[in-house]
Amino acid sequence: MRHLLPVLFLVALFAMLMLRGYVHSEVLADHRVRPPAPTGQVPAEILAGGPVIDVRDQAAPKALSIPDHQLVLTFDDGPDPLWTPKVLDALKRYKAHGVFFVTGAMASRHPDLVERMVREGHEIGLHTFNHPDLSFRSTSRIDWELSSSQLAIAGAAGIRTSLFRPPYSSFSGALDNRTWPVTQYIGSRGYITAFNNTDSEDWKRPGVDAIIKRATPTGTEGSIVLMHDSGGDRSQTVAALERFLPQMKARGYRFANLTEALGAPSAHTPVTGSELWQGRAFVAAVSVSEHTTDVLVVALAAIGVLVFARFGLMLLLSFAHARKVRRPGFSWGPPITEPVSVLVPAYNERECIANTVRSLMASDHPIEVIVIDDGSTDGTADLVDALGQPGVRVVRQPNSGKPAALNNGIRHARHEIVVMMDGDTVFEPSTVRELVQPFGDMRVGAVAGNAKVGNRDSLIGAWQHIEYVMGFNLDRRMYDLLRCMPTIPGAVGAFRRQALERVGGMSEDTLAEDTDITMAMHRDGWRVVYAERARAWTEAPESVQQLWSQRYRWSYGTMQAIWKHRRALVERGPSGRFGRVGLPLVSLFMVLAPLLAPLIDVFLLYGLVFGPTEKTIAAWLGVLAIQAVCAAYAFRLDRERMVHLISLPLQQILYRQLMYVVLLQSWITALTGGRLRWQKLRRTGTVAAPGLPSPRSAEDRRPVA
Known part of the structure; x- marks a missing residue:
């Protein structure tokens, strides 16, 4: 039913627009006059x-x-x-x-x-x-x-x-x-x-x-x-x-x-009779289509304001952020050289875990690694033990979910700074060192790293690569300066242990535990910052079904987190500041704007069918050009190759619609009181960080005796 409702909504919306075009269209009208x-x-x-x-x-x-x-x-x-x-x-x-x-x-x-x-x-x-x-x-x-x-x-x-x-x-x-x-x-x-x-x-x-x-x-x-x-x-x-x-x-x-x-x-x-009711139904449908279009036009104007405001803020604030952290002599405080604990929650990560652990062993910062096996049934824990890496411990627990695994890892951690990553992610040698340096400022309670897509050679991977560089990391620079970072990515984040204990650790209240803990940090008065050089390479979903599952959980979990922390809107102090600055921005840019963004494409199709075609195409290309400028700037900041931007127009046409349907389904799930379970994604273990050996051979993947 939850899949059917978004489809029915889209079909009804399309029918209303077609009816509106039918009674308004200058294209359908033929103004030829015979001599x-x-x-x-x-x-x-x-x-x-x-x-x-x-x-x-x-x-x-x-x-x-x-x-x-x-x-x-x-x-x-x-x-x-x-x-x-x-x-x-x-x-x-x-x-x-x-x-x-x-x-x-x-x-x-x-x-x-x-x-x-x-x-x-x-x-x-x-x-x-x-x-x-x-x-x-x-x-x-x-x-x-x-x-x-x-x-x-x-x-x-x-x-x-x-x-x-x-x-x-x-x-x-x-x-x-x-x-x-x-x-x-x-x-x-x-x-x-x-x-x-x-x-x-x-x-x-x-x-x-x-x-x-x-x-x-x-x-x-x-x-x-x-x-x-x-x-x-x-x-x-x-x-x-x-x-x-x-x-x-x-x-x-x-x-x-x-x-x-x-x-x-x-x-x-x-x-009388059926003829009368057919006429009334037709007129009523036209009236609904007229009002629907009026609402959509207002929504399109709203999304236009939001899109341009977001682009303007991103360009301005990301530029200021880059100047701040890259200026000569910049530092967060005294260098952080003491060892840190790296937590790797793992559930059936046999395909990836060896590569993850090996990348950590190449770290140029002293670490202890704790792999928390969350009831895996594929021998993940045995594989880690078989690697025989010094400084790597395996903590086994019955399957309890990622937040419980992370909390278990925190209890076993020996150090004050705790780094968290996913079991399908690999770090560069400098990642941990770069990630923990902001803790030189005692006001910093958590740090978000720079998550990157490793499997970007496929079309879906290339689209997600653009999204990560532009939609996530450029955003994080903006949110850093505004002091309302909404999410520390689960793939690469670090926390001050004291801050974690003050907010009660990782919560199981939402499906987006990373967003939940980040908001809790803000409300407790801690600064949350972005370390752009702390790069982590993660394996993005390779199929539409896996992508749907992942983004459905993210969207729904973000809504849960916003609702959970809604009291921040009326509270005082740091919580109130985040509530009146951070929550509105997160709601606008992460929930409302993506829901309305496809209107750009809806009106593109409407304009192509019903006119004015030239103005419609020009307006759509103008929006695409602005997005391309922002994407190119984000790629330049991240020192990424521009070649991947070739797929940007197709991403805007197809990928955005998928994200829209996912978000719409999340809204329906939330409004109907539905429950969503964590869905494990299938991984291939093909991602390696630059400068590290390629992923293990097929021989490495054989079951441990």
Whole structure:
């Protein structure tokens, strides 16, 4: 179920965006207009007749005219949320009725205006769904345009209509051999087609006087007047109505609906049953998609601010951090030369443990090594014993979990400074020495090292290499200066024993014991710093499933740790400082921002499908360029080869989505009160630190007798 919920959420979100694009898209709309064609196939009585064409009886087509002293005001392309209400207000003020030829797309987006039109006695006509020239369309596409529009007005006002006006139409005398077959087909579907014989040309915005002049018929003849309530600035149309309506009423004209003027039954037919509910469901879905998109736009703006703020902070503060620790004569205090204890918790680490221990034996700092075998079933402890390395002890315990193993190791440690690492990690000879030097400052309680991906030759490994260098180590430089380092990596970290004892040691309350202990250190008043030269090489997951398991645990554990230490927000002293600085930053940059980051790619896809394509691509490439600059700077600080950045664009497209789904699943697990178990990852033991012998041969891996 926990895997299904994120998928269902993503499917629903995608459906909402597609529906929104469907009713908004300028890409789906076809604005081609066919040039005039010969008129030989159009009956003469149609060309010379009135503006209303009734070909429901195909054998006897009729062209109907509007009686004298009758004006039918028609408004195309709406409803528009700004101008349609003003048009309706003007009509209501002068007790006039009109016909609104709505597009299905606009009617589905503004159903309240369609409902108001019907409620105030106006007639509704169809103007297609996406406003194409139907002479380019097949009969199946025409049927879709009609049915989709009827669905929209059924959901909005509970009616069907028999009135239709084709887009880009003018007078009935302009029908030709291309448009007449369309009119015939529309009639066969039960519609009356209403053209016009008085065009105000308000779409040109020629001025109020010009609109009134062009909308005024000659003498007392009846007329269908074409105006627009959407499609641009209609202020001149509204102003013209305020003068036109009283003027024409004073001349004895009546403003009626089309069917009233023709003495015909109403064009509206109430809908009931499934047709009504389908319409309501469609309009409701459009409304949800509109609001969803609005929320996503706000979220995209938020993630934009977060991304740029984070990049700016990272670049500025990491530069300051590098200058600080690399300036000549910098030191944390007196050099740390006394021996330290290195704890290696191990559970079924046979493939890696020998390489780990050998790397520690090459250390240029005096150490004792304690391997805590947490109930391994693959002979891990026996393999360590068989190595026969001096200064290496094995502590065996029943399987109790990593925090318990580390606490057991602390009890057996002989020295004040305790280094912790994972059983699949290897150290460089200088790692321990570099890692413990910050303890020369007595205010430092813990030190985070520089974890690096050793198996970076695969595509997933290369992506994680970028993430480690840019997303973790560049962050740590920033958090170091802000004094709110969120996590000491389990692969390479060191602690002052006194600090560990004061906070109660490693806790089993969360699945991210490294984040939990780091936050506890901050709250107890200790400084937590970053030692960039203390490099450790770890084996990152090599498959998507293993990566998913690891990041799911990390994400969920981080949320647990934030929740556990939430009281820091209201406490005083060091705890309060961390709570009001560190917790918000961790929540924003490690929980909220990754959850929203894929919106960049979602809107990339949306823009590619629905437009504007060029601006969308340019914006996405701009964000990628900023990320590339930050990544290149991080690689330069870590003295890494830039060649691995070749995979950065693909990482942003694919890897980010995986991390998003993982984080979403973590949120769902947390909100539903689910429990997550520690999941052991399969290791290969192929990682070695630079300058050390390559991993052991297959012969070394044989079971110990």
